Amino acid sequence: EAGVTQFPSHSVIEKGQTVTLRCDPISGHDNLYWYRRVMGKEIKFLLHFVKESKQDESGMPNNRFLAERTGGTYSTLKVQPAELEDSGVYFCASSQITSGGAGEQFFGPGTRLTVL
């Protein structure tokens, strides 16, 4: 069974440009999460989808970040316009529907974003 996949693995862009990250969750997983790790800091939660609905977007840093999950399958995270402080590794994770904190979240390999 394929795990969580993310594309691209690495993206280098100029400040002010737009970047779109993609995540394909494990088939059948209704929960999809985005996390990110900026240099020297811990991995932090960005948002949580259940199917195509945003359940919790409390971790989104500002309105330059837009996450979508059309059709409840893959998800995209767009950063527009990108700033230097957006550099980091963006992880996607997915899990089956469970009662809250009990479910295992499976992580993808991450997309390393560098903003110059």
Place this chain on the structure above:
Amino acid sequence: QKEVEQDPGPLSVPEGAIVSLNCTYSNSAFQYFMWYRQYSRKGPELLMYTYSSGNKEDGRFTAQVDKSSKYISLFIRDSQPSDSATYLCAMRYTGGFKTIFGAGTRLFVKA
């Protein structure tokens, strides 16, 4: 104050040593406690998972949770070079989906 504190290391041990990793946390509402292992250029992989207080053992790995002290530990027995990785503690509230991570401890096991 961070919700979860973890010494980033690095921690270097000889092969065969017992490794002790730990985290402290501030919010007593955390009920699910996890340890993830992350190899370079990979995503975090769940290693151990504990609900509330107590111990859990899986092969060479033992996880301990002491809710009275807000302290969790991971022990690795007979450490191997293949155990060299970053170990992240993580927590969730009951009913919560958001995972709160520690900074991760970088472990090197020397052959």
